[in-house]
Amino acid sequence: MNILVCLKQTFDTEAKIELKDGKINAQGIKNIINPYDEFAVEEALKLKEANGGEVTTISVGSDQTQEALRQALAMGADKAILVEFPNSDEHATAKALAKAVQGMEFDLILGGHVAIDDNSGQIAIRLAEELDLPQVNVVTKLEINDGKAVCTREIEGGVQIVETPLPTVITCQKGLNEPRYPSLKGIMQAKKKELKRIGLEELGLTVDNKVEILEVFLPPQKEAGKVIEGEAEEAAGELVRLLKEEAKVI
């Protein structure tokens, strides 16, 4: 059983985000595999351990994205592909992924249901559309039997169980599994595994972003609370004044 795992490199969940010249300052920030994509890697490895086959991870990104791919290799993936295409939007990323997997043999494509950085949650869905494959999203349990995937998804107030033939695209949600730590052996072996880099030209793809980020800003700093002193009547008057003039909520 051959499995493709799409993954994205994101900032560490505990990273302190700072802006510099209107952009997120990436300097000194630790990068990780997007946690939901990590569930996808883990699930792929478990399926491989049970059924044999190969796990290939693929990412669209920059030079630095190699770190995330190496980490997936260290966890136990067999191969990795980096499509060199920094700053692509959802549309362009999905096109690049679709082109890159063309001609590859696979039974299953796994990915996270959303990336924790931009929260757009579109890539796997778009990819399924590009490849004209069935898709099941936000899956918390997955079983593969007789060429079919039986997926459990959490829905409002209950669960839904869905069956789909392979090949299919499935996106992973927390609860699916507990990702393993890369073992030291895995880390040392990852060095020797294949990490293929392809550029857009080599893919024969020309695609433009359709979305442009206009502005990035941080939520306003929480300011210290105010205590209004004095008699109740006076204080209430002052409160109304502040709500009107400073907070401008009434």
Added chain:
Amino acid sequence: MSGEIIKGGSFLVEAVEPQNVFTPEDFTDEHKMIADTAASFVEGEVEPVIDDLEEQKDNLMRELLEKAGELGLLGADVPEEYGGMELDKISSMLITENIIKGGSFSLGHGAHTGIGSLPIVFFGNKQQKEKYLPGLASGEKLAAYALTEPGSGSDALSAKTKAVLSEDGKYYTLNGSKQFITNAGFADVFVTYAKIDGDKFTAFIVDTDTEGLSLGVEEKKLGIKGSSTRSVIFEDAKVPVENVLYEIGKGHVVAFNILNIGRYKLAIGCIGSSKLALQYAVKYANERKQFKVPISSFGLIKEKIGMMAARIFASESMAYRTAGMIDDMLHNIDMNAEDAGLKTAEGIAEYAIECSINKIHGSEVLDYAADETLQIYGGYGYTQEYPAERIYRDSRINRIFEGTNEINRMIIPGTLLRKAMKGELPLLAAAKKLQEELLTPSMPVEDTSFLGEQKQIVEKAKKIVLMVAGTAAQKYGQNIQEQQEVLGKTADLVIETFAMESALLRALKAYDAGGEEAAAMKGLLAKIYINDSIGRMDLWAKEALAAIEEGDVLRTQLVALRKLARYNPINSVAAKRQAADAVIAAEEYVV
């Protein structure tokens, strides 16, 4: 790593180029991933059960070590052919540094992988390695190291445990007892020592199920409460002759070599703990408000934070520099040879001075950081609700085991003098040259390059060491051992010189690689550290010289010292504030 082999102790007499030292900025992707695995393992598996671990709940330490073994975290120093990972020393240091959040877990890990397993890695014969190492690397078997006895602590070679060969020549009968043995409560294997025929000090591998071996009760300790510490008693314990480790009568070779490794590993553990303490301290200082502002905005709190960062920076730079030197040395050993283990131990012994330096510096920086962290927490730091209390108690052991800091302070000048006498280090020639140089008047030249002034200070610090050590050696000759106070001051001068230089070289290397911006924080920390150290060196040198000489000779010496210890103080208040601000913003140690 530079690939070039640097002689132990040679930093005192040779100029060192920044590109020849290993720094944390040189970690490879694999190094970082290994560090991450160690840290995530501890965060995921150990931290959640740390309270249970502190109470030594059921088999918990053992289970955790076994899990660590599955990830390969026990086999970094074990050869591949015996089931280990055979990684470089930087990797094994990174594991040690990054498991520190596990509190007592790191003690269990350190005793097992370090002093417990390494004697067999380095000194075991083929059969012994085949029998023990795969289990030790996987965590199936756990090890402890039993050297200390009730009557022999620092004076380890005065051990009283005896071993007598049986009439049929098949086994030794051991009688005696060992004191304060880490991991004793659950270990399967002990590496221990006994004297054959009352005088041949010899190492043995003893299985726990050996008849005649029993354990004392758990010690009630100040800190590291989750770590098992018990006595081990041998009463007619029968140990097969195959279990003699290395040669009969050569136990001291095993013991001393293992200590060298224990020491630099202890240092890196202390550095990990110090960083953790600093992280807790700044997080708390940012949250805690008094007088309507976070306490991290107060100058006296910033001063603590800035100084902690500078000292940790120095300690960290020293430890990885040392590990880099050891790795360079080990690269030149044929790891497939029969005697690779022995050669490795000898290679590491070349850096005995650096190992002791790191041990002292790391453990003292940690005690300082733990103390200031508790102070930043105020009254809450004194309670068990917050982590400062445990860090404070846990840190204290590091100045005691792996050779007390007093013993390590004696090792540094002792080893230097021995190397000088044997002609391994040109200390005598350098001291002589210095005498002449000090007599000729010279004008100070300004060095305006990046950290130029600090370069000059470090260069002169080396001369202060030579001057004091040279004066002492000349005055006391063979009887120098009786002058422990002067030797202790000499050790302190050597330690600070290595610390200042390591901090400086790291900043310079970062500057060479990435320019002023990349080296800004490192340069700042190096400046704070050097400014602080050179002042202290001046005092110690004066104290030593005043003890050695008197009258006119002393006066001349002090004039020379004044010349060497002269420096333009930086505005250390502003520098510490600036460093503290960066740490406060990041809420952790940053360079």
